[in-house]
Amino acid sequence: MRIATWNVNSLKARIAWVEEWIGYASPDVLCLQETKLSDAAFPAFAFSSLGYESAHHGDGRWNGVAVLSRVGLADVERGLGSKSDSLGCRLVAATCGGVRVISAYAPNGREVGSEHYHAKLEWFAELRDHLASRYDPGGMVALCGDLNVAPADIDVWDPGALSGSTHVSDAERLALAELEAWGLEDVFRQQHPEPGLYSWWDYRDGAFHRHRGMRIDLVLMSRALAGRARFSLVDRNARKALGEAKPSDHAPVFVDVDV
């Protein structure tokens, strides 16, 4: 089973690229983030015509997450379910082919120390509670998405240049590590120990072509699932323009598992 995640930075703007990517990458499950759509505007029919069931959680202008699956899609849950869940439309979960798949879009955090930064850390704490209250780390769980944290210095193009900014701070990395401590493994990093592998590049200043990126889009798998992983990839090709279709600032990431 191929499980993929992609922050598309507006599904309306990216629908042609997403359909193209589904055509050649052939994911069994595809998690999307930043659809920027309401549920009513989500193009479920376009995906069903390609053989995918889908679940979307969005309220229009910001955020918005989805799970697409061609191996079944059941027991959909939208949102964190926590009492605040104040940064809504950042989580949707569904059971696909025996795997509990969660599409997640972490808050950006903006500036270290800002209210948005503290809200980001709180969101991670709520996400850990969400997992712990619902799932068994001994089961088959895949948390996929734009987590807006680069797990380690190896995951950024220049730790010095990014020092003091969000995505690399100790507190954010600790929040991510605590999430993983519940029982999730960073399968891509396990398979690819080398530096220089990123999933996001700023639109500005030619960052993509200068290899100035960060690895912030992750597929985190429970041990039972991670042990079945056979292959993983960041598809840098999908960060490029496709004819008239502009790219997202993120590339898709996928993991193949034997299930």
Next chain:
DNA sequence: ATGGTTGCGAAGCAA
């Protein structure tokens, strides 16, 4: 080098 680019929506904000 405090710039640069994109999306949404129609100015300025978020990323």
